[in-house]
Amino acid sequence: RVFSHQVQKELSPLREVRNVIAVASGKGGVGKSTTAVNLALALVAEGAKVGVLDADVYGPSLPLLTATSGKPESPDGQNFLPKRNHGLQVMSIGYMIEDDTPVIWRGPMVTQALMQLATNTLWEDLDYLVIDFPPGTGDIALTLAQRIPMTGAVIVTTPQDVALIDARKALRMFEKVEVPLLGIVENMSTHVCTNCGHEEPIFGSGGGERMAQQYGVALLGSLPLDIRVRRESDAGTPIVVAEPDSDLAARYRQIARNAA
């Protein structure tokens, strides 16, 4: 894919990046970061050169998910080298702030910091840059969506009504700023008990599908609520790299193929 609306915006500030994919959600805790990192790793598995940018300023989780930490190196005092692990190039606002320090910057400062992080990272020849967006449709998410030329956006939601209501708002926000919608990922769609195999739709069922139909966008795939996803993420080896032959990894690869 090429930047479809590059003509309307200033030339991309991300020169070494061919496609930018936003992974967004209406609210926190629905699995946006988990999806972003596994989608990025699935694209690596498909043979692409991929970077991830953690723009979730109030809860950066990519350092944990990719087992990377420390202040990024700067060869020239102005630009930063991305960290590398699992075949990914990674940059996170989390590298710049202490673990237990709340970010108390105002919106414009955050946006400026994130734009700098995106443009001053020395990304090396990327087919895809996956951006883990801040949740919601606030000022920061909106400005990022407007200022970085996006190839498209992926919206993550659970099937629960309260999550879907917010996910619709996120979807409409990208529509408003003319970022193409690549589709919806329904996360935590059912839970399979590790003991007895009983399957239960904890957050309801079919919500992602209904939303996709209603807005005429693709349902890229769904993920069950599965302890392996959480466990491997917390260990810094997301499921796509920890268990590449699992059904879960296959689902993420399918989502990557559907989106790309």
Ligand code: ADP
């Ligand atoms: P968000 O980025 O939307 O705030 P996260 O990706 O951080 O959400 O996920 C929230 C929590 O839920 C994390 O602990 C993560 O490991 C867990 N989680 C996300 N998706 C799944 C899943 N499909 N199965 C099990 N745990 C999940």
